[in-house]
Amino acid sequence: MSITLVALGGALGAVSRYFIGHFIMSKRKTSSMPIAMVIVNLVGSLTLGITVGLYLPSENPLNDSLYLLFNIGFFGAFTTFSTFSVEAMQLLHKHRYKDFWIYVLVSIMGSVILFGLALYILTV
Amino acid sequence: MKKHLISAIAVAIGGALGTLLRFSVDLPLYDTYFPVNTILVNLIGSFLLGGLTAVYLLKNPPEWLKAGLGVGFCGGFTTMSALANDATALILNSDIILFITYLLISVLGGIGLAFLGYWSLLKWKAGDTQ
Numbered sequence: 001m002s003i004t005l006v007a008l009g010g011a012l013g014a015v016s017r018y019f020i021g022h023f024i025m026s027k028r029k030t031s032s033m034p035i036a037m038v039i040v041n042l043v044g045s046l047t048l049g050i051t052v053g054l055y056l057p058s059e060n061p062l063n064d065s066l067y068l069l070f071n072i073g074f075f076g077a078f079t080t081f082s083t084f085s086v087e088a089m090q091l092l093h094k095h096r097y098k099d100f101w102i103y104v105l106v107s108i109m110g111s112v113i114l115f116g117l118a119l120y121i122l123t124v
Numbered sequence: 125m126k127k128h129l130i131s132a133i134a135v136a137i138g139g140a141l142g143t144l145l146r147f148s149v150d151l152p153l154y155d156t157y158f159p160v161n162t163i164l165v166n167l168i169g170s171f172l173l174g175g176l177t178a179v180y181l182l183k184n185p186p187e188w189l190k191a192g193l194g195v196g197f198c199g200g201f202t203t204m205s206a207l208a209n210d211a212t213a214l215i216l217n218s219d220i221i222l223f224i225t226y227l228l229i230s231v232l233g234g235i236g237l238a239f240l241g242y243w244s245l246l247k248w249k250a251g252d253t254q
Binding site for chain 2: 003006007008009010011012013014015017018019021041044045047048049052062071072073075076077078079080081082083084085086088089090092104107108111112114115116119
């Protein structure tokens with residue numbers, strides 16, 4: 001059962017990321033900043049923060065259906081780190097140092113701050 | 125439209141498999157205080173996608189396969205939301221040093237391994253065709 005929930009959440013999360021990524025990048029020139037995954041990661045981290053803030057899983061989260069489906073499955077797969085690494089590497093490779101720093105700082109600090117802020121507002 | 129549909133199915137399958145593999149890395153490491161599980165999946169996944177990026181440069185696989193492996197599998201295997209969750213947990217415990225260590229290992233390791241995957245596959249595949 002838990003395996004099915006994790007897989008289902010993962011499939012839905014990845015497909016949502018695929019379509020949102022396509023939609024955002026179709027509106028932009030290929031030479032511009034790769035913002036699609038920045039937006040996806042920020043939105044996913046904020047929404048996971050809201051989810052964790054509103055709903056704390058039972059004692060053993062690994063037996064908790066909602067935790068498996070949403071936290072591990074959907075949001076885990078909706079957000080991504082591998083594309084972050086590769087896009088950051090490509091910016092470095094093209095000597096776009098300013099874009100590189102903006103991309104890395106906004107992705108990482110933005111995700112952490114949005115998650116933390118949502119959790120803080122909802123639980124304090 | 126049909127092309128998009130086939131790619132979306134490949135992304136769903138890849139995403140499900142990547143997520144399951146991430147979950148299976150989570151399970152034995154679930155109780156560790158320092159989030160080694162997220163570091164492991166994010167670094168391995170970055171290396172894999174770096175390698176795939178090099179392969180795509182040299183060969184041109186069908187769009188659905190690229191989407192299934194890259195967007196689906198690597199994307200589902202790695203995660204930013206768990207990183208945000210882990211990092212926030214460390215901050216809430218006032219572990220500033222572990223917080224900084226965690227982010228530095230993830231970011232420097234991820235970008236470094238993506239480059240290593242890209243570079244080694246490029247060298248290896250370039251050797252193949254000579």
